Each structure stands twice: as structure tokens, then as C-alpha cells.
Amino acid sequence: MTPSDVGATVAAAGVGEVPLPDDRAHAAYCGACGDPLGGGHDAQAPACARRLELEPPRYCVVCRRRMKVQVTPGAWAATCVVHGSVEHSTWH
Ligand SMILES: [Zn+2]
Numbered sequence: 001m002t003p004s005d006v007g008a009t010v011a012a013a014g015v016g017e018v019p020l021p022d023d024r025a026h027a028a029y030c031g032a033c034g035d036p037l038g039g040g041h042d043a044q045a046p047a048c049a050r051r052l053e054l055e056p057p058r059y060c061v062v063c064r065r066r067m068k069v070q071v072t073p074g075a076w077a078a079t080c081v082v083h084g085s086v087e088h089s090t091w092h
Pocket residue numbers: 030031032033034035041045048
């Protein structure tokens with residue numbers, strides 16, 4: 001257990017060294033549109049960064065798989081079958 005990400009991201013238990021679907025340090029793809037990062041699309045593209053503030057990521061940033069997104073009152077969870085789940089509270 002490392003207190004990274006200031007509680008915004010909750011790792012699925014037991015994932016260990018596998019990068020999470022929103023791990024920016026391992027990101028190779030945009031979570032909003034799925035485009036590869038580093039070419040014409042950088043990780044902080046304003047349109048996509050804004051989308052990701054408002055809604056869950058659609059793509060795993062590590063492997064580009066479409067994620068299963070569940071939205072509940074007060075939170076969303078996005079799940080990559082390989083890289084696990086991230087949850088984010090939408091309470092302010
Ligand atoms: Zn994008």
C-alpha cells in the first residue's frame with residue numbers, strides 16, 4: 001500500500017506491480033479517445049484532459065482496451081480486463 005495519487009484513484013486489491021488503467025507513468029494511450037500518446041497527441045491534450053475531468057476514461061491508457069465503465073451516484077468505476085479497476089468519486 002502506497003499512498004500515491006492522493007486518494008483520487010483506488011487500486012483494486014492485489015494488483016501489485018501491474019500498472020493501473022489510468023497510470024500516467026505507464027500511459028501509452030489517451031484514456032479519452034484511445035489515440036497513441038507521443039505522436040500528434042500528448043497526454044495533456046486540452047480537449048481530452050477536460051473530458052477526463054468530467055467523465056470516466058473509455059480506454060485503458062496502458063493497453064488501449066475498451067474499459068467497462070460503471071457509473072453510480074457519487075462515483076464511477078472503469079475496468080480493464082487486464083489491468084484492473086480504477087474508481088473515482090464524483091463528490092466534490
Ligand atoms: Zn485523446
